[in-house]
Amino acid sequence: MTGIRFDHYDWAGGREAMLRFGPDIGPIVLAALPLFEEANRTRQFACTILRALAGYGIGSVLPDFPGTGESLVATADATLSDKRRAYVALTQVLGVDTYALSIRSGALLEVDATLAGRWHLSPQSGEELVRDLERARVAAGKKEGDYAGNHLSFERLAALREAVPRGGGRCRIIRLDTDPRAADATYPGVPLWRRSEPDNNIQLAQKLAADIAHWIAA
Amino acid sequence: MLVIFEGTSQVETTVRAVLADILGLSADRVAAFTADTPLFGALPELDSMAVASVLTELEDRLGILIEDDEIDGEMLETFGALVTFAAGKALV
Numbered sequence: 504m505t506g507i508r509f510d511h512y513d514w515a516g517g518r519e520a521m522l523r524f525g526p527d528i529g530p531i532v533l534a535a536l537p538l539f540e541e542a543n544r545t546r547q548f549a550c551t552i553l554r555a556l557a558g559y560g561i562g563s564v565l566p567d568f569p570g571t572g573e574s575l576v577a578t579a580d581a582t583l584s585d586k587r588r589a590y591v592a593l594t595q596v597l598g599v600d601t602y603a604l605s606i607r608s609g610a611l612l613e614v615d616a617t618l619a620g621r622w623h624l625s626p627q628s629g630e631e632l633v634r635d636l637e638r639a640r641v642a643a644g645k646k647e648g649d650y651a652g653n654h655l656s657f658e659r660l661a662a663l664r665e666a667v668p669r670g671g672g673r674c675r676i677i678r679l680d681t682d683p684r685a686a687d688a689t690y691p692g693v694p695l696w697r698r699s700e701p702d703n704n705i706q707l708a709q710k711l712a713a714d715i716a717h718w719i720a721a
Numbered sequence: 722m723l724v725i726f727e728g729t730s731q732v733e734t735t736v737r738a739v740l741a742d743i744l745g746l747s748a749d750r751v752a753a754f755t756a757d758t759p760l761f762g763a764l765p766e767l768d769s770m771a772v773a774s775v776l777t778e779l780e781d782r783l784g785i786l787i788e789d790d791e792i793d794g795e796m797l798e799t800f801g802a803l804v805t806f807a808a809g810k811a812l813v
């Protein structure tokens with residue numbers, strides 16, 4: 504029951520793959536990776552958190568969204584609103600006891616969904632994300648619209664720039680202890696999403712899984 | 722003057738930590754950096770993409786804003802130049 508399984512879900516624009524961890528019953532955690540390059544740097548870390556959550560008897564899913572992972576939707580064609588629609592469709596499959604685990608700009612996908620709670624790791628606004636993308640583009644000497652191989656139109660950038668994570672309700676914000684912004688709790692660790700070479704942090708993942716498990720049980 | 726000195730040393734500690742965390746350098750290696758230690762062009766880990774990450778992480782930790790037109794080769798030439806640039810932003 505606690506091994507990793509491959510599953511899928513349907514949304515108005517097609518079918519997307521997802522990984523499942525832990526039990527199928529009880530509260531379920533829906534993990535959303537950051538958009539673009541940061542997703543590659545945090546995927547293994549997210550899986551480590553989800554495996555640790557299974558150890559607490561909490562099931563979870565790590566879905567693809569339109570234009571990411573194994574999705575049949577071309578990355579260039581998938582809009583933020585497509586991803587949000589897919590997110591809502593997935594929460595309707597998972598049921599009312601679904602908790603968001605959103606890393607960085609992953610928090611921008613859940614804004615239209617009804618959730619039992621939202622747990623955000625170092626959430627990033629769309630404006631900050633676009634700033635990061637622009638800086639990386641300039642640093643790499645790429646032409647306008649080319650963001651590390653992601654081709655983003657002016658309209659898509661504008662939609663991203665307006666996006667902000669949703670607070671309110673049951674929401675918990677976690678940051679690294681080097682980040683001075685407001686948080687419900689901080690933990691020591693390096694920002695894996697900015698590492699030049701991808702890495703993992705098993706100790707931090709275990710601490711975060713414990714944080715989530717206690718938060719859900721509270 | 723003492724206050725400025727203490728502030729600069731805090732900024733220096735932050736710059737050291739950011740270089741270690743983003744580039745994946747060992748604490749020993751980063752601790753040995755002096756003002757004259759060359760960075761951009763000398764550290765293979767510090768490619769142009771990593772420059773963007775280092776500067777953005779510095780912004781977050783120091784609560785500063787770096788404009789893209791301020792970014793040039795000079796501020797990244799040595800460890801001392803980067804600390805001086807960051808301190809100039811953080812301590813105004």
